Amino acid sequence: MSTTTIIKTPKHTLSVLVKHNLNTLSRIIGIFSAKGFELDSVTFASEAEPGMARLTITTRGDERTVEQINKHLHNVVDVLKVTNLTHKKCIERELAIVKVSTAKVGRPEIMLIAQAFKAKVIDITSDKLALEVTGNTDKVDAMIEVLRPYGIIAMSRTGSIALKREFQGAVNIN
Amino acid sequence: MSLKSVKKAAMPDTQTFNGAEILIKTLADLDVDTIFGYPGGAVLPIYDSLFDNHDLKHVLIRHEQAGTHAADGYARATGKPGVVLATSGPGGTNTVTGIATAMMDSIPLVVLTGQVPTSVIGNDAFQEADIVGITRPITKQNYLVRDVNELEDVLREAFHIATNGRPGPVLVDLPKDMLNTTGNYKCNDKVDIPSFKPTLHGHQPQIAKAAKMLSEAKKPLIYVGGGAISGEAWKEVTAFAERLNVPVTTTLMGLGAFPESRPQSLGMLGMHGTWYANMAMTECDVLLAVGARFDDRVTGRLNGFSQKSRKIHIDIDPSCIGKNVDVEIPIVGDVKRVIPAIDKLAKPPEISEWWDTIHSWQKEHPLVVPRGDDKIYPQHMVKMISEVTGGNAIVVTDVGQHQMWAAQHYKFNHPRSWISSGGLGTMGYGFPAAMGAALACPDRDVVCITGDGGFQMSSYELATAVEYKIPVKIALMNNNCLGMVRQWQQLFYKNRTSYSVFGSNNPDFVKMAESYGAVGMRATNPEEMREVLNKAMKIKDAPVLMDFQVVETENCYPMVPSGAALDEMVESDEEANKG
Numbered sequence: 001m002s003t004t005t006i007i008k009t010p011k012h013t014l015s016v017l018v019k020h021n022l023n024t025l026s027r028i029i030g031i032f033s034a035k036g037f038e039l040d041s042v043t044f045a046s047e048a049e050p051g052m053a054r055l056t057i058t059t060r061g062d063e064r065t066v067e068q069i070n071k072h073l074h075n076v077v078d079v080l081k082v083t084n085l086t087h088k089k090c091i092e093r094e095l096a097i098v099k100v101s102t103a104k105v106g107r108p109e110i111m112l113i114a115q116a117f118k119a120k121v122i123d124i125t126s127d128k129l130a131l132e133v134t135g136n137t138d139k140v141d142a143m144i145e146v147l148r149p150y151g152i153i154a155m156s157r158t159g160s161i162a163l164k165r166e167f168q169g170a171v172n173i174n
Numbered sequence: 175m176s177l178k179s180v181k182k183a184a185m186p187d188t189q190t191f192n193g194a195e196i197l198i199k200t201l202a203d204l205d206v207d208t209i210f211g212y213p214g215g216a217v218l219p220i221y222d223s224l225f226d227n228h229d230l231k232h233v234l235i236r237h238e239q240a241g242t243h244a245a246d247g248y249a250r251a252t253g254k255p256g257v258v259l260a261t262s263g264p265g266g267t268n269t270v271t272g273i274a275t276a277m278m279d280s281i282p283l284v285v286l287t288g289q290v291p292t293s294v295i296g297n298d299a300f301q302e303a304d305i306v307g308i309t310r311p312i313t314k315q316n317y318l319v320r321d322v323n324e325l326e327d328v329l330r331e332a333f334h335i336a337t338n339g340r341p342g343p344v345l346v347d348l349p350k351d352m353l354n355t356t357g358n359y360k361c362n363d364k365v366d367i368p369s370f371k372p373t374l375h376g377h378q379p380q381i382a383k384a385a386k387m388l389s390e391a392k393k394p395l396i397y398v399g400g401g402a403i404s405g406e407a408w409k410e411v412t413a414f415a416e417r418l419n420v421p422v423t424t425t426l427m428g429l430g431a432f433p434e435s436r437p438q439s440l441g442m443l444g445m446h447g448t449w450y451a452n453m454a455m456t457e458c459d460v461l462l463a464v465g466a467r468f469d470d471r472v473t474g475r476l477n478g479f480s481q482k483s484r485k486i487h488i489d490i491d492p493s494c495i496g497k498n499v500d501v502e503i504p505i506v507g508d509v510k511r512v513i514p515a516i517d518k519l520a521k522p523p524e525i526s527e528w529w530d531t532i533h534s535w536q537k538e539h540p541l542v543v544p545r546g547d548d549k550i551y552p553q554h555m556v557k558m559i560s561e562v563t564g565g566n567a568i569v570v571t572d573v574g575q576h577q578m579w580a581a582q583h584y585k586f587n588h589p590r591s592w593i594s595s596g597g598l599g600t601m602g603y604g605f606p607a608a609m610g611a612a613l614a615c616p617d618r619d620v621v622c623i624t625g626d627g628g629f630q631m632s633s634y635e636l637a638t639a640v641e642y643k644i645p646v647k648i649a650l651m652n653n654n655c656l657g658m659v660r661q662w663q664q665l666f667y668k669n670r671t672s673y674s675v676f677g678s679n680n681p682d683f684v685k686m687a688e689s690y691g692a693v694g695m696r697a698t699n700p701e702e703m704r705e706v707l708n709k710a711m712k713i714k715d716a717p718v719l720m721d722f723q724v725v726e727t728e729n730c731y732p733m734v735p736s737g738a739a740l741d742e743m744v745e746s747d748e749e750a751n752k753g
Contacts, residue, residue, distance in 0.1 A: 019369065023318075027310055034311050064496065071493035077315040077335055080369045 009060040013085040013162050019078040020046060020053035031072045041159030056161045085162050092136045092162040101151035103127045117143040128153060188360050193322045193353035194219035198227055200329045206257050207231060208613060210241035214261025215301060216288025219353035238265050240606035240635045242272020246281050247607030248614040250593045251568055255282040255336045262288040263301030271600060274312040276343040278597025280404055282336040283343035291351040292320050306347050314342035322357030334365040339372030340491040341404050372490055376507035376515060384486045384503050385519035391460035393528040394420045400427030401465015401489060407510040408589040411464060414517045421532055423451040425466050426581055429592040434585050444472040445734045446578040449539035449743060450532055455480050456741040463487040465509045468498040478739025488512045541582055548699050552651050552724045556583035559621055559649055562707045567619040568611050572604035572628025575657035575730045580623045602631025608646045609639055621647045626680050627656045636690035639717035647710050648719045653726040654680055661729045665750050687719035696721040
């Protein structure tokens with residue numbers, strides 16, 4: 001039986017372009033703790049442009065809360081741009097490494113599951129497998145839930161990274 | 175060699191100095207005339223540069239917290255950023271309360287702190303504290319300057335950020351070795367921060383909608399906050415409200431933005447606001463909020479707050495809009511620009527019935543000033559100060575009952591004349607802030623209305639005030655207790671006055687003043703009070719402490735009990751106890 005709780009508060013993905021310095025990163029994280037906003041995941045890395053970095057933040061809350069988060073992020077001096085990707089067409093990826101026990105059912109069954117999720121086997125020992133999976137957060141969540149009954153020994157997730165798709169319109173079939 | 179090239183060789187574009195000298199030069203470029211500071215190991219290079227500098231006035235305060243409050247008072251009185259200089263470690267941490275006070279009230283401050291040399295940062299060196307980390311949530315921006323060649327630009331950026339958009343404190347941390355290193359001084363006054371461009375002009379269609387809504391209102395109300403002071407929009411707000419003949423209420427921070435002598439003024443609203451201002455807020459049909467943030471002390475219980483009104487909110491900080499209260503017409507912009515734009519389009523609404531209602535409220539529920547022949551009522555004390563100073567003084571307060579009475583009973587007719595810690599409610603703020611205001615405005619009377627609790631939190635600054643001959647008039651409302659705490663204990667904790675009464679354990683304040691070389695006077699009845707005040711106002715070269723022994727049991731009304739709606743005010747102890 002799955003133990004996943006269904007989270008009703010809508011999820012939001014924010015992409016934040018900032019000047020690359022740790023003070024800015026701390027300020028942004030500080031807003032979430034000081035104002036009591038939710039923070040599901042955060043990724044931070046250099047941008048293509050030198051001296052700049054991008055944060056991808058996944059958070060939860062109603063529209064009003066997310067609007068406040070947006071405004072508070074804008075108020076940080078070193079934040080250049082905040083894009084809410086939630087209602088936009090976007091490319092979202094997350095990477096996870098999952099170590100799972102093969103003791104109960106043996107290797108082939110686990111490898112079959114891996115195959116279904118297009119996950120790669122990246123480490124094998126006598127009673128464990130390490131799998132690498134990429135996809136949107138829902139896909140990663142799904143694979144983890146399928147593997148959970150077999151015994152997940154450890155896992156590491158990157159959190160979402162996302163960019164807006166260039167093509168935002170609908171395809172004209174005619 | 176031509177004359178031109180000789181000149182160029184003598185005056186190159188970029189000159190080299192050590193960090194401390196670059197700091198002093200840049201402060202002079204930025205028109206800083208006064209800094210409040212305290213020396214210590216990490217800032218010795220700066221103090222060495224100050225030793226023979228006579229352009230920059232350095233005021234040696236006695237504690238860095240008081241120095242920060244003094245810089246804050248200087249900023250509130252002038253609109254210019256206040257500047258503080260403190261050493262590393264405890265010097266920096268002592269500024270924290272002052273920085274948080276300025277942050278909550280949107281006051282421009284630049285706090286300069288020394289730091290241990292870059293080579294030992296993180297090693298728990300002597301007097302090391304991560305002041306950038308500590309002050310991150312209470313500054314608008316802060317910096318650690320490791321490279322002396324970045325110092326000038328960072329300082330210019332710091333002043334730009336502190337004073338533009340919604341003002342606030344900025345801290346710059348200066349490692350000692352950086353201050354000793356030689357670097358470039360470019361005298362480059364251009365500041366361009368692509369990520370910091372506050373919205374100044376309101377969105378025109380929203381402005382048009384707001385003007386229409388106001389013109390058609392039957393019961394409009396203008397609610398003015400501190401944004402009208404920091405945005406220097408008092409003239410625009412006054413002209414607008416007078417032309418439209420619409421009632422105006424101000425928040426604690428907005429006192430002075432609209433003259434209380436005008437018939438449109440309803441005084442202050444909120445927890446200790448006037449009866450009629452709070453009723454007008456409850457009953458109005460269109461509410462125009464001008465640089466105010468719907469603070470909980472203003473709104474009372476949110477689901478009982480101004481339920482009948484359609485709301486327009488002008489603020490330069492978008493995060494203030496829709497934070498506590500939903501608004502129909504948000505306008506992000508500078509009030510000084512947005513108000514005239516609305517003024518251009520709005521017609522005076524037909525509201526004579528609304529005025530009749532308000533006038534009857536004013537008649538039935540005026541602010542009460544009890545008077546006695548042989549005792550001083552605190553309200554009477556404020557009233558008399560207001561009369562003696564003609565309503566023209568800069569009034570600075572601490573926090574508590576005296577603060578609310580001062581806000582209620584002093585007739586504020588001028589902007590930048592009410593200086594009080596509104597958001598953070600910092601006791602100990604009043605006296606040092608009054609010193610800062612008095613140094614900034616030597617031609618004005620500065621009265622610090624304080625209490626026996628708050629004053630004792632920074633009374634040591636009497637030494638500074640005497641040294642620099644700062645003629646602050648300290649009007650000590652002495653009730654031998656923490657009045658507001660006691661009032662809440664009486665009303666909400668069954669009169670169990672736990673640790674709020676000093677009684678006879680207070681010092682002799684007159685002797686205390688005298689021991690510092692200040693003037694001390696005492697009054698126990700209204701006649702003495704008038705004499706003492708008249709004498710004090712004539713003293714121009716020393717601080718004066720007036721120990722006014724007031725009726726100890728008096729409480730501050732009207733009051734919106736915490737958790738109640740604005741129209742659920744109580745006006746007396748009897749009424750409060752009934753509730």
